[in-house]
Amino acid sequence: MVIKRLCCKVLVAAMCVGVPIFSFAQKSLMLSNGKINIEWENRDGKWMLVAFEGKTPEGFKVFGSPSGQYSLLYDTVKPTIKPLVMVENGDTLDFPESTFKYVKPDFQRAVSAVPMNKAGSYYSFLPTQGRVEDNVATFEEQTLYGLYKVTWKFDEKYQSDIILNISLSAIKDGYYSLATPTISTLKGKDLAWALVPGFYQGNQIQHSFPLSYAYAQGLPKYPVLCRESTITTMASIMSNQSGLTLGVIPEPGQDRNPYQKDEVTHVKLWNIALSHMNRDSELTPMAYHPVLGENGSYLKKGETLEFKVRITLQNSDWYAVYKHAVYDVYNLPYSLELKENKQSLTNRLLKLYDYVLDDKKALWNFEEYKGKKIIAQSYMSGVLGADNDAMKNSDIGAVWMLSKLTQDSLLINEKIPDIMNFKTLQQSQNGFFKGAVQGQYYLAKSKKFTEEWGNHFEPIAITYYTMADLGNILLFEPQNKEIKKLLKNGAQRLLKWQKPDGSWEVAYDRTTHKPIYTDLTDYRPTFYGLVIAYKLFGDKKYLNAAQKGADWLIEKSIKNGFFLGVCGDARFVNDFATIQISGAMFDLYEITKDQKYLNAAIETAKMYTTSIYTHPIPSREIKYKKGKEFEDWQLSQIGLSFEHGGSMGSAVNAGPILLASHCAYFLKLYSVTKDSIFRDMARLGALGKDAFVNEDT
DSSP states (O other), X not given: OBOOOTTHHHHHHHHHTTOOGGGTOTTEEEEEOSSEEEEEEEETTEEEEEEEEEEETTEEEEOSEEEEEEEEEEESSOOOOOBOOOEETTEEOOOSOTTOTTTHHHHHHHTBTTTTTOOSEEEEEOOSEEEXXXXXXXXXEEETTEEEXXXXXXXXXXXXXXXXXXXXXXXXXXXXEEEOOEEXXXXXXXXXXXXXXXXXXXXXXXXXXXXXXXXXEEEOSSOOOBOGGGOSSSOEEEEETTSOEEEEEEOTTSSOOSEETTEEOTTTOOOOEEEEEOTTOOEEEEEEESOTTSTTOEEOTTOEEEEEEEEEEXXXXXXXXXXXXXXXXXOHHHHHHHOOOSSOHHHHHHHHHHHHHOTTTTTEEEEEETTEEEEEEEOOSOOTTOSSOEEEOOOHHHHHHHHHHHOOHHIIIIIHHHHHHXXXXXXXXXXXXXXXXXXSEEETTTTEEEBTTBSEEOHHHHIIIIIXXXXXXXXXXXXXXXXXXXXXXXXXXXXXXXXTTXXXXXXXXXXXXXXXXXXXOOOSSTTHHXXXXXXXXXXXXXXXXXXXXXXXHIIIIITTTXXXXXXXXXXXXXXXXXXXXXXXXHHHHHHHOOHHXXXXXXXXXXXXXXXXXXXXXXXXXXXXXXXXXXXGGGGOOTTOBOSSOTTTSTHHHHOOOOOOTHHHHHHHHHHHXXXXXXXXXXXXXXXXXXXXXXXXX
């Protein structure tokens, strides 16, 4: 909708001479800088926002329905973390199942009063006092809880940004939280995209609360407050169907630092919450500071709270506003400037080589299974049914590559043969599961292969532990007939399990052979196993099936922003499998030269960047860890990805991981797109990690 306002010239002229408009023009106030027009009208003594417009090639367009409503939260006591009773489909929600002991407590905490935006008294209002002077709009209201004041001022450097300074001077003791104003709201039909990075993204409100809040598959139907420990970029962003994007970006310095002085405060401190809705469940980007009941929220009478936030409105998609927050506001390049390597990447690789050869440090286990020697490394996390005896091999291609490059006799003669036995014995060779792996892990005491968290087989496991692992072995041993046979078994199993629409089930029960986890959809790179089969066997049926699977994934997963993870102990919360979808699409593009696969690879990778932390801005402040002195940047989470985020992923408590397998692929994407975020995030993920590296291993 293109809008022209006749009062503009009079108002701008008044502002240019510095006349306080409040003194003579009681009915209308306006700010404009050529990029954004903002107008308020006084209706029944209250100032309402009536226009919030961004400049486009077709003229100024409004973003949604302007509001200008302000709000705050108050409570006399600290809210509890007791989970609320949630109703889903007419029944009490019990999610996840009690067997998922690692993630259930986090989800229960995530449905307590504060994160569900049900805590405290909700006070909303339109201000009665307003004025514009020197192109700064000021509004004040004497609320039930104290004097509320906010100023609106255009940013001098970025014309698309308005800086809001919000304050409240309390007139009673209690817990307070300041919310950003409701700028404009969208109807569901007008939504193009929205996201809170690290929590969820999508083009629709998701009817299933767990799918949105736990799996990031669409926007929650409730105005949840996203916890800071898994917010990767400090911005709530929303795009409409007209091509405008509105972002709410808290100014740096107000977010929590994950490491304070000499302790980890990643989850202990919660300073800022973000949401895609206001408390009235209207679609609009929101931010809250402090969080009710959390650090800094308690005020005594006479004390003042302040919240500084940046509102941005651009004629662009979500990605441009996201990068604006990452680069211009939170200054990602500065993190690179601070990086200093104490040891080169080459030296780190050589140390890893030494580590692999040390049986004790590398936790190698030597076992016998079905009359053959097998070897694998101890798995130090949880596996259902394990008794501290789980062992696993991964990165098989790296093992064979290292032995090829070094020609190390210890690897070639003592490690490779027994790892080969592990891989061949891992494969099912008969019945319904022929071609599938019996499980990722081997339990030494019970002498069986098993999945991480359940009695099942997953099609994606064929792609990982049959097709990718055995395919990598064939790169170095192309004449190995046994491996070829097992690889073909895996390819045939993927073909048989593929549905008519191109998709796969998440998993099959080991005993009944029936699909399980039917509440989930396999938004994972399962099709890539057939890409491998085509590359190694050259049979077109594998390529055709791979394309069918990829085409389904583009329509159902990528276009909607829906992804699923591969970690069973976290009930498959979305994780690094997302970037593997991108890589699989890129491989398919290189085979077919079909542009849609390259486009899908790039779009998926853009979304995956939101799994990588870009805040808080690091510094050289001295900190201490186990008695050793470090600078803040050395312990920074900038550039690190989480294993899984959102409301119940591992990053909620543990933070990001050091896994940097996306880095090389990001550089490949940079070479094609010249998008600097791929280059910079690759460097940040790999460089300057000395403080995280165990010197002994």
